[in-house]
Amino acid sequence: MPRLTKDDVQPVGFKLNGRPVVVRVTPRTLLTDALRHEIGATGTHVGCEHGVCGACTVQVDGEPARACLMLAHQADGCDIRTVEGLAQGDALTPLQEAFRAHFALQCGFCTAGILMTLDALFSRQPDADEDAIREALSGHLCRCTGYAPIVQAALTARNRIKGGPIDA
Amino acid sequence: MKDTLDSPLVGRSVARVEDPALLSGRGRYIDDLPVAAGTLALAFVRSPHGHADIRSVDIDEAQRAQGVVAVITGQEVAARTRSMTVGVKADVDCWPMAIDRVRYVGEPVAMIVATDRYLAEDAADLVVVDYAPLGVVVDPVAALSEDAPVLHPSLGGNLINERRFRYGDPEAAFDAVPHRIGIDVTYPRSACTPIETYGVIASYEPGEDAYDVTANFQGPFSIHAVVARSLNVPGNRLRLRTPPDSGGSFGIKQGVFPYMILAGIAARVAGAPVKWIEDRLEHLSASVSATNRQTRIEAAVEADGRITALDWDQIEDCGAHLRAPEPATLYRMHGNMTGAYDIPNLAIRNRVVLTNKTPTGLNRGFGGPQIYFALERLMDAIARQLGLDRLEVIRRNLIPADAFPYRTASGALYDSGDYEAAMDRAVTEGGLAELYARRDKARAEGRRYGIGFACVVEPSVSNMGYITTVLTPEERAKAGPKNGAQATATIAIDPLGSVTVKVASVPQGQGHRTVLAQVVADKLGVPMAAVRVLADVDTMRDAWSIASGNYASRFAPAVAGATEIAATRLRDKLAKVAAAQLNIAPEDVSFAAGRIAAKGNPDNSLSFARVAATAHWSPGTLPDSVDQTLRETVFWSPPGLKAPTAEDGINSSLCHGFIFDFCGIEIDPETAEPKIDRYVTMHDCGRILHPAMVDGQVRGGFAQAVGAAFLEEYAYGEDGSFQSGTLADYLLPTVMEVPDPVILHHVTPSPFTPLGAKGVGEGNCMSTPVCIANAVADALAPEGKAPDIVLPVTAAKLAPRIFGDEPNPKNPVPETEVGPTTGGRKLTGEGRAVVKASRADVWQMLLDPATLDAIIPGSHGVQKISETHFKADVTLGVGPVRSRYKADIELSDLDPPNAVTLSGQAAGPLGTGGGHGRITLTDTEDGTEIAYRYEAEIGGKVASVGGRLLDGAAKVVIGEFFRALARHCGGSARSGLLARLIGLVDRIRKGGRS
Known part of the structure; x- marks a missing residue:
């Protein structure tokens, strides 16, 4: 992995609810910020940014994880699932x-x-x-x-x- | 979830229209809204001190930082705004940003506008504020003493308002009875802490001198006037909008308004829209909380337990500034200070005090938790002192059912109720007899089990004039009367005949849109799906007034009531239109199943949509008596909400619900942890519009009250440091801590509201904390004097009462002899290091700036001011909590080359620190042993978020210093346990070899 400085913007690719996405973010960008503000997937919410409240929980390769405690770059290559990916079409699960x-x-x-x-x-x-x-x-x-x-x-x-x- | 048209929708638990979007990630909360291209991020520099003068604010480096567009100080804010309105007559300013003095930890000192939030926060760390710390006072009683530090010198003290009230003849009543029974209670600070924090988006149009602010504000919209005045614009130059969804508020989001002002100024200075989303530390340390209060309450009591008079003495702590609408927390309950009891005589002394804590504001229950904690603990004390059954004392004092509407001593008009019947039903249906049996069995087995009661009148729909009770009658006469509570509702019909309802109720999850669809669909005889409801506000487009918003449990009685009136007016007009088309009399028109028909002749009918749209498509065919049926806006202010009388009588709220709670609590014999065994809560909130939502309000309020009773407290050090800055320090109850209460209802509809409904949202925040406290008191001491209970009731507080004080340790840790402490987060430690250098050489090194610079971890330079005074610039930290500090170190008690005391202060963006340490040098075989002991205190951000980690972190940092010193001398550094372990291993190894 190349050594990055705080201002280096690098692409991160992962699957979001089955679709491939690529965001270009700095190394310190949180996964929550990448999801919400780079991709526009605002269904994942931010309540505390220190891992206690659980509002930002997403699934990373099937396991629940706090998106506020993950850097976007850590999601590279992962399968991320968020609340937007639960319902298929208009029908609720x-x-x-x-x-x-x-x-x-x-x-x-x-x-x-x-x-x-x-x-x-x-x-x-x-x-x-x-x-x-x-x-x-x-x-x-x-x-x-x-x-x-x-x-x-x-x-x-x-x-x-x-x-x-x-x-x- | 059935939506049949033949039975009314109101009163049924229909599925919420809000939910499909919220369950699918399609909510539209403030941080989800699209913003204009070029919108900049806002971040704040905040005070690490509880009280300090600002000597200077150096923004040069921050201004040059990457991405920074503007850095704005309090001076600049003050130059562009006016002080926020203060609700009492007092010579004091209230600025949204500190100018020359900070008065609480977290107070904004400067703000950064930058291209993104990360860069804005980077730059915030580069602002250098030179503070001169001042004495701090965090306790409201201490704040009243002569020698207390004064927060606002213009006030001459910390008492900002005092009023005495007298209703009936309390002195005579006290003289006439055999018992005067009183207690002192302390109510701590907590807050209902929504999971979504504050957010503001603001822009400024210089061509119109107009601000456009979107904020997850909750009302009351009287605050719009405060913000517009502070921004120095007429009301029509401040467009205030709220997002469609808001992630909880519970009163707290009223407190976002100073940030509307600041964001407006930031947008104006930066020349671009700005957006700010508060982080959790900002929220906990510097949003708002409920007030903490010190109360003395006394009752005049007859031998049979009847109370004839109450005497209140309340000291209210509103924090560092009296921010609008405070001191409303103290006055919201003014009409119902006698609770559910028929007590004709009343004396009240109210003092409002300022301390070095965050300013207070709205919080669910608003004033209720504080007064009912005192009143219902007093009821317990009366029963104990007179040796009477607790329930019997309550019963003998209840307002009788035939007394309604009932005028209280201080002027409230209780609308309806049958308190005794509700209580009797709760006792029977809630299983009190069984609970007594459980208590008796537990006690027989030697366990600590107690039962508590609480009886509460829950006010709703605040009279906007109640706050003026804080003014004297003369001041009120001068200012002009304030009263009423305008609720608004608009119902519009579009050209296709479907119905849109708009209200200014700004819900944060309470399901307003669903309930209003029920109300209007019932009235117009259409399915719910034919009615669409909007409940967010745009002050430039919507019908609103100062009472708009979501607070004081006003939705069901006032907003739904206004909507009912609007729907009735519209229906009556449509009946006339339909009557003309159906050739019948208007009173013979019925509305059902989406059709408008002749009563008794359903074949003579028209579709609702067709009649409803007539005014769009052929207004000329409307009967002469109907102007239009396109839009009906109702403003409804309950006529009973009058201004305070010349005698200070005030009908502070329109509706008064009733709650009777009881619970059983057992204290764990091993851990002293209190646990709810069973909780029963009986409510009379008038007519119930949506049973599941009412129960949802009860459960939600109950859960927050469980938090307030057992877990939550905004903790401050005596130095004003804020010590609960994370959700790992400020503990909210989880699913594990919240039992499911038994919820019961007794219905006496309100005669004062259009739908007969009363508010229900706040009651358990008032009743549950004291019900729990009474049960804990019963568990601790079933008889005799009432034990003093201060919330939160933690195992740590109960343990000494059960097990006695902790015994002294067998091997006490030696105390370091250092000066008096100021009460911040305290760190202590000791260690030693062995270096291969002589005592004289080590002494020289410790006093030499060049050596110190080389060995202090993270040093950016050590400057020698004098032989005994150094200044250092260092980066300190552990893990991600790392920051640059400016340290000032003085040497004293020099005993060369044996010992020296170091005293120092350090300040940086993460906070401040200070401490003392004694270093002693002794000879060893081949070098010198350096022993050190220190005691330090830290404040500011690092104390708020990292307190639990700091002891360890300090040991690591100090250890690093001595390891570096040892390396410099070619020796080794060991400290504490590690040194002893290594020494032990060394000895074993040596022993093995010889």
Whole structure:
């Protein structure tokens, strides 16, 4: 890897929601800033920029990761998935539908990160129990809902994804 | 989620129209909005000191930095603006940027406009501010003392306002009863901290002398007047817009307004639009928080527990400046200072104090948490002292159901309620008997378990005139009356006959657009999908007034109410239009299923769209009594919201909901951690428009209250340093800490609002903290004197009460003898190094600037001012937290070549530091051992964000210095445990060889 100074603008290429993208950014540019301000994928939100709130969570090669703690250059060659990549066309996924049905969001600012964490959880662990769901959610801060509707939505979504009854 | 047309939509939990976009990453928050090409980034230089004079601000280097377009100081801001309006009569200015003095950590001192945010922040680090630190006061009671440092010399002290109020005959009431029962309570600082921070986009058009500002502001829009006046333009030269979505606010985003002024000035100076998105440290240290308050409350109590008078003495801490609308936190509850109780006599003394902390502002609950914590802790104290059942004391004092509408002693008119019935239902349906059984069982097993109660009246729809209660009646007479609360709603019909609703309610996730679609669809008999709602504001295009915005829980009672009135007016006009076309009387017209029909004859009907669009396509056919049906705008101000009376009576809010909470809490016997076992919350918020959203408000407020009760506190050092600058220091509750409360409803519709609804958004922020405190008190001491509970109730605070004080360690760490400390983040350490040089040589080296320059890690030069005074320019840090500091070092207690004390101060962009260290030199076999002990304190940004890491970091940096000294002399440096370990290994190895 070439040694870069802080002002060197270099191309970074990765897949974003299945589509190849290239951004030209300085070495210190955060992945959040590259996504939001270079690409215009503003669905990923920034709440603290120190990895606590979880709002910026995206999937990097299938694993949830804090985009605010990643440099854009670290995403080079990766497969990045964001909230914009969840729904196919106009139809919401069962996870998104469950959030709507349970009023599991109010302002929606933390929601993108929570959806990406739960989506990764269910793809890895389709039968995740409530404890596993709570454990995964504990890395996210929500100031609006008091969390209970989010847990309910996650349980409903898990049942839908498993093909079982909708209501948990 | 059914949307059938035969039953009303209002009252059902329909799916939110907001959600598909928010769930798919298509929300439009401030930082997502497109900006004009050439928009520049704004960043701030902020004070690292709690209190200091600004000697100079050197911007030369910053101005020359890459990408920088402008560097603007407080002097320049002041030259282009007027001081922000202060809500009391006092000789004091309130500037959005410090001019010659900083008064809190995080106060803006300069701002940088640059081509991107990264470069703007680089340049911010290059601004050199020369501060002369002043004495600091962070405690409101201490701020009142004679010898306290004074923040604003023009005030002559830190007391900016004092008023005494007297209603009924409190002195006589106290004389007439057997008991005078009082408590002192301390309410700390916390804030509801939205996950989205502040953001502002501003531009300036010199040809029109007009500012265009978009900000995630939440209202009240009375602040528009404050900003326009400060920017020195008429109101029509300040266009204020809000983004369609906002990531939570809970009151906090009212406080963005000083940055609207600053961004406007920055755009004007830079000649280009600017954008600023606040970062989390800026938000925690320098946005706004709730007030902290010190209260003494006393009650005149009959033998049976009946209270006949209350006497309040409140000291309100509004931080470093009294920013609009403060001291509103202190006065919002003025009409309901007697809570849910029928207490005819009342005395109040209110003092507003300034301290070296961030200025305060709106925060969910606004004034409620502070007063109900005192009032409901007092109810607990009364029950304890009289040996009565706690619930019985509450019950005996409740306002009776037949007393509504009820006028309180201080002038509020409570609209409706049946408090006793609501309480009885909560006791039964919430399972209080079972909870008592759980408590008894726990106690029988020796566990600490307590039950707490709280009874709260939740005001909503603020009277914009309540804040003038802070003025004397004479001052009010001079200023002219202020009162009312204009709510606005516009309903428009387009040429295709579909319906658009516009309100100035500026939601931050509360689902306003959904509820208004329900209200209007019901009224006009159309499906929800036929109604589209906009709730963001553009002050140049929309109907708005000073009360617009999203605060004081005003949406359901006031905004939805105004919308109901507008829809009714429009429907009545459309009925006339349809009656003419259907050949029937207007009163025989029905609206249902998207059609307008003759009652009893559905075949005689027209489509809603066709009738609705008549005024577009053929206005000439409208009946004479109908002007138009294109657009109906309603301004509604509740008539009951009058200005304060000459006797200081004030109906501070339109609606008064009721909450009765109880909970069980167990304190862990091992860790002393308090944990909620069960929480029950009963609400009467009048008619419920959308049950799931109401419960969402209850749960959300409850979760924030759980944070305030157990975790959250804006922590300041005695030196004014801000110590909770990250979300790892300011802890918000996660899913693990928030139980799901049992939510119950008892409905008494408000007779004062068009839909019968009251506000519901803030109640649990008022009731839950004190309910938890009462339960903790019951767990700690079931009987006898009430223990003093100060939030947040952490395990660390409870442990000494349960386990007693920590025993002294068997091998105490020796204290370093140094001077008195100032209360910042303290670092201490010691170590030693062995170097291969004589004591005299080491002594020389330590006093020689050239040697020091060579061995101080990151040194950019050491300058000898005198034999005992050095100045150094060094880059210090660990990992990414690295910055350049200017250090000033003095030597004292010189004992050549044996010992010396170093005292120093350092300042840089990341903060300040100061400390003392004693170095002693002793001979060893082949060189000299250097031993050192130090005690240092740090402040500013580094103390706010890095406190937890600093002890380690300081050890590394100091260790590096002595390693470098050792290398310089050809020896080795070892410190602390490492030295002992290496020494041990050495001895073992040597022992092995011999």
